[in-house]
Amino acid sequence: MSHSPSFIIIGAMKCATSTLHEQLAVQPGIFMSELKEPNFFSDDDQYAKGMDWYLAHFQPANANDICGESSTHYTKFPTYPKTIERLYNHLPDVKLIYVMRHPIDRLVSQYIHEWSQRVITVEINQAIAQHPELIYYSQYTRQLQPYFDTFGQQRILPVFLERLFKYPQQELERVCGFIGYPGQPIWDNELSTRNVSTERMRTSKIRDFFVEAPLLKQMRRWLIPKSFRNWVRSLWTMKQKPELESEQVEHLQAIFDQDLAVLGSWLGIELSCHNFKAVVQAEPRNWVNLSPKNQPISSGDYD
Structure with a gap:
């Protein structure tokens, strides 16, 4: 069937x-x-x-x-x-x-995701101009x-x-x-709910190989202090939530308010x-x- x-x-x-x-x-x-x-x-x-x-x-x-x-x-x-x-x-x-x-929360969350996947490499305010899909979606x-x-x-x-x-x-x-x-x-x-935060790690094939390999994982736990491992992890992690400039927020609100007015009418x-x-x-x-x-x-x- x-x-x-x-x-x-x-x-x-x-x-x-x-x-x-x-x-x-x-x-x-x-x-x-x-x-x-x-x-x-x-x-x-x-x-x-x-x-x-x-x-x-x-x-x-x-x-x-x-x-x-x-x-x-x-x-x-x-x-x-x-x-x-x-x-x-x-x-x-x-x-x-x-x-x-x-819509702005969704945009910021997409930016974090795309940053982690290395699709976007610039900071968020610059990214909005370079990646119009952040607004489109x-x-x-x-x-x-x-x-x-x-x-x-x-x-x-x-x-x-x-x-x-x-x-x-x-x-x-x-x-x-x-x-x-x-x-x-x-x-x-x-x-568990899927909640992407600023702790999301950036994609790295080399890092993932060393992190996921079973033997290397066990050796790392034996030989490398956890504090050092956490420091290495932080190198691939977004340190803080992206901050939109006030002018950017006003710009986005003007765009999205137009769209939301139509959505509201529906x-x-x-x-x-x-x-x-x-x-x-x-x-x-x-x-x-x-x-x-x-x-x-x-x-x-x-x-």
């Missing part, structure tokens, strides 16, 4: 998608792909492996399991421009879950509008990280109701960087019916 996902967590990057993926995976009757981010419909090299390769990730599921996966690359427009077309061609009836958080209506146009808003569930962590059981129940889960989900407090609320956390935590939010006056955003809105 061939299994395919009936729902996908499509992002956003650094918005607790791993946490939600793991919480869904431990619910009886829900099967989440072991490969958390297949990125099949977004990445050309993954898509070239073919649909059989993709569906193989769901073969271990039981006959009646609800299947899902999570790939944040699916909401990284314009980096991956073919995602939605491919997704619709293969899974036109799929349900989509989009997790958001305060926090413009949630920019990412959602093409999905609305293709799938319709009723097939996309909005979730907010801030509310997910404040009311985890309620939000898990809301997600499970959306995907058609017939059981009673239980939030597992034992699962949700039936007034939304801005200033009130974001309080408003999204206050009560669960679903899309309201878009009236004719709430026209879709245009590409000119981001020029």
Whole structure:
């Protein structure tokens, strides 16, 4: 029997998608792909492996399991421009879950991640000018509008990280109701949340070889004082949380407030960087019916 996902967590990057993926995976009757981010419909090299390769990730599921996966690359427009077309061609009836958080917090978290992966090597204020994707991926209506146009808003569930962590059981129940889960989900407090902090270490193949090699690891514990090992570790670690200059914060707030005004109109609320956390935590939010006056955003809105 061939299994395919009936729902996908499509992002956003650094918005607790791993946490939600793991919480869904431990619910009886829900099967989440072991490969958390297949990125099949977004990445050309993954898509070239073919649909059989993709569906193989769901073969271990039981006959009646609800299947899902999570790939944040699916909401990284314009980096991956073919995602939605491919997704619709293969899974036109799929349900989509989009997790958001305060856009500046998300941007900073992405910067830390990209710094650790050596994708970004400059400090954060300089990086914002050099890497526009830091802003793009926090413009949630920019990412959602093409999905609305293709799938319709009723097939996309909005979730907010801030509310997910404040009311985890309620939000898990809301997600499970959306995907058609017939059981009673239980939030597992034992699962560790994925929280990237300034202690994140930078990628280093040489360091990882010496750290992970079993024999070398044991010798290091015998011969090298822990204080020295901690000092070496600190050489690859971000010393403090990146700090945005006040002018940069004002610049970002102006950009994101424009995007959040549209998002708020879709949700039936007034939304801005200033009130974001309080408003999204206050009560669960679903899309309201878009009236004719709430026209879709245009590409000119981001020029």
